[in-house]
Structures are given as structure tokens and as C-alpha cells.
Amino acid sequence: xxxxxxxxxxxxxxxxxxxxxxxxxxxxxxxxxxxxxxxxxxxxxxxxxxxxxxxxxxxxxxxxxxxxxxxxxxxxxxxxxxxxxxxxxxxxxxxxxxxxxxxxxxxxxxxxxxxxxxxxxxxxxxxxxxxxxxxxxxxxxxxxxxxxxxxxxxxxxxxxxxxxxxxxxxxxxxxxxxxxxxxxxxxxxxxxxxxxxxxxxxxxxxxxxxxxxxxxxxxxxxxxxxxxxxxxxxxxxxxxxxxxxxxxxxxxxxxxxxxxxxxxxxxxxxxxxxxxxxxxxxxxxxxxxxxxxxxxxxxxxxxxxxxxxxxxxxxxxxxxxxxxxxxxxxxxxxxxxxxxxxxxxxxxxxxxxxxxxxxxxxxxxxxxxxxxxxxxxxxxxxxxxxxxxxxxxxxxxxxxxxxxxxxxxxxxxxxxxxxxxxxxxxxxxxxxxxxxxxxxxxx
Ligand SMILES: Cc1ncc(COP(=O)(O)O)c(C=O)c1O
Numbered sequence: 001x002x003x004x005x006x007x008x009x010x011x012x013x014x015x016x017x018x019x020x021x022x023x024x025x026x027x028x029x030x031x032x033x034x035x036x037x038x039x040x041x042x043x044x045x046x047x048x049x050x051x052x053x054x055x056x057x058x059x060x061x062x063x064x065x066x067x068x069x070x071x072x073x074x075x076x077x078x079x080x081x082x083x084x085x086x087x088x089x090x091x092x093x094x095x096x097x098x099x100x101x102x103x104x105x106x107x108x109x110x111x112x113x114x115x116x117x118x119x120x121x122x123x124x125x126x127x128x129x130x131x132x133x134x135x136x137x138x139x140x141x142x143x144x145x146x147x148x149x150x151x152x153x154x155x156x157x158x159x160x161x162x163x164x165x166x167x168x169x170x171x172x173x174x175x176x177x178x179x180x181x182x183x184x185x186x187x188x189x190x191x192x193x194x195x196x197x198x199x200x201x202x203x204x205x206x207x208x209x210x211x212x213x214x215x216x217x218x219x220x221x222x223x224x225x226x227x228x229x230x231x232x233x234x235x236x237x238x239x240x241x242x243x244x245x246x247x248x249x250x251x252x253x254x255x256x257x258x259x260x261x262x263x264x265x266x267x268x269x270x271x272x273x274x275x276x277x278x279x280x281x282x283x284x285x286x287x288x289x290x291x292x293x294x295x296x297x298x299x300x301x302x303x304x305x306x307x308x309x310x311x312x313x314x315x316x317x318x319x320x321x322x323x324x325x326x327x328x329x330x331x332x333x334x335x336x337x338x339x340x341x342x343x344x345x346x347x348x349x350x351x352x353x354x355x356x357x358x359x360x361x362x363x364x365x366x367x368x369x370x371x372x373x374x375x376x377x378x379x380x381x382x383x384x385x386x387x388x389x390x391x392x393x394x395x396x397x398x399x400x401x402x403x404x405x406x407x408x409x410x411x412x413x414x415x416x417x418x419x420x421x422x423x424x425x426x427x428x429x430x431x432x433x434x435x436x437x438x439x440x441x442x443x
Pocket of ligand 1: 114116117120149150152258259
């Protein structure tokens, strides 16, 4: 394939301080993507790379989708920006309606943000303010979970449970506690779908409630399926039990669906898939197919209406972003939801998930593979770490796969995959076949 001359790579890479990246290593051997179409990226050196990760779990409809591209083009020429506070524009209302119609029935209201991290902060703030609005002002504590990932802002890293995301940043929020994680490789290794063991770990909430008193706790936030910590599938019964206990103690339940939203499990949201209804759903990524930054918090009528009691001229929630419901993001969101619907992509994900599961579990027995986990179009392959050099083995697998024209992702020594929902069986064969080759040769 010819070099793409329309996207020359600058000689100087020093100015851009890259996020969550080993900057010095990257800049010595850059991996530059210059264009993308459907299931593939094109690299600066002219290779086509199969996207096994939907970008960063966000391009659920694949890349360069005409309807989304056109909607953005049109919107930019029609209304580029409108003030987000005390003013409105039609597309934000339209997108909110469509999101409400797609979301589980109790989710009747939508607050727009620009990312998963901002959606998390928004949901946590709404939870505390809601408790106050209903006369429960002592409920300010937030409960997260070990190994949880809720973005990188202060609220999110406080309720999150990934040590490197927390330990460099001071004392974080006060009044936070954590449930234990549910990763039990000793009992659950190589489970297909939801693991059998660990549902009882939700009962640990009782211990936390007993320690602090239920009247101090505002909300519990969890990822229904944890992604960034290495694909942790909830054990059978776990989410149901968490819902029972939060309800029993007057605690709100927030699902962080930044990666599970928009069809990843073959249903619109994980709340639908597991048939467990939280009080708020946090989403982002797939909302605009990753094309324009946008996030949202979906909330029940009960939560929304609790804020609507004061004088009508007074702002009800002192929260919002300059770009909340940005016109171009809203247009992209509408076109994205239409694309999902017209192409039946959520149903497609459900249909192809068994093939994905079989392909993934065919890696069992290859060198260093100590666990394989899957649900919907999510897959995790855990490798035995190299003694004294954690993360190195999986990262080497990532580099080797990229050299062989396949994009995967790693976190710790876990390979995480989450392809676009338009993936075909042939792509799955290439993705898993290439990974198998890589694993066979890996030291
Ligand atoms: C569960 C979860 N929450 C929050 C976030 C943060 O989203 P963003 O990077 O858009 O801020 C992510 C990102 O991967 C995520 O997986």
C-alpha cells in the first residue's frame, strides 16, 4: 500500500504530551494512524490494521460511517456553537429524546457532558445533591469498587480502584469506600460468559453499610462489566444482589456504562442485558461513535424531579459544561443512534457473540495464557506476567500484533479486545488467528 502523503508526520513529536502513553518509548518508534474505514485503520507507513478495539471501545459502528460524517459536515455549516447555559438548540433536545427512547424505561432524563470522566463526576454530584434535595443531606459518602475505572477526574479516581491512577494524586476525595473486586481466577478461570463464583461479594456492601451507617451513603458506582482493569465479567447474581442491597439501604446505584453502553453486550445497555435497573447510567464513547467528544448521564424521573421543586426562575442544578449538548456533537449523536438502529448493530453483536466466544476460547492452552474471559463483544486474555517485569509480556504482544496489522489493547498483563459491532466472522478469524501466532512466539 502506498504511503499516505496527505498526512505527513511532523518531524518534531516533542510538544504533544501524550495521555496514558509511555511518551519517550512511543516517540522513538511512533505508531501513527492516519485514516480509517469500517474495520480498519491505515498507518502512516501505509499498512491496513484491523481494529480489534473499536478505537478505545468507542467506534461501535466502525469507522468513517457516511451518515455520521455527513451530519457533522452539515451541522458545522449550520450552527457551529450555541451557548449551553440558559439557551438551547434543537439537536440537543432531539438527541436527549432519542437517548431516552433507546434507554431502559426508567431513564427519562439526560444530562450532557463531553466524556466518560465528566459523566462520572456529574453522576456523583447529582447523587449527593439528590440526597440533599430529598432531605437526606447526611448521605454524602460514595462507594466504588477495587479495580474499578471511572475516568481520571478527582471523583472518578477516588471511587475508582486502580492503584496507579490514584497513588500519585494526593488524598483524593474524602468519604469514599470500596467494595472488593470480583476477580477470582482461582475459581473462575476460563469461564465462558458470567462466572459462577463471586456473586456473594455484593454482600460486602452490608459490611460497609454497617461500618459507616446507611444514612451516610449517597451512592454506589460500578461498571457492570469492568473494562480498563482487564475485562472483569460480573459473577452470576452479583449485580442483582447489589441492586437489592442498595435499594434496601436507600443508596443510589450508578452503572458506569461508558464501555458497555450502545450495544457492546448485544443490548442497548448492560442494564438491559442483565435486567438490573440502576438509578443512573453514565455513558460516553459509543454515544457519538467516538467521533466527537460527548458523554451523558441518564437519570430516572424520580431523581430529576427531586430538583424541580424551587422557584421556576432559579437554576436547579449548579453544574454544566460549556460544551454540554454541543450542536456538532448532538448531530453526530443523532446520526450515530440512527446508524445503530438502521443497521441493527446491537442485534448483530448478540448474533455474532457466540462465534466470538468460541474463537477467543480457542486460545486456551497457548503459552502464558492463564485466563480467558468474554461477554457480548468483549474479550480478555490474561497472561502470566514475566517475573519482576509486570505488564511487559502483554505489551510485547500488543507491539507484535501491531506489526502483524492487528490492533489490540493491553492493561497490566491482560489483553482486552472490543471490536466494532460490524465485525464479520472473517475478521474475528484474522484477529484471533494473529493473536494466536503472536502468543506462540512470545517469550
Ligand atoms: C468505565 C469507564 N468509565 C469512564 C471512562 C472515562 O472516559 P473518558 O476517557 O471519556 O473520560 C472510561 C474510559 O475508558 C471507562 O471505561
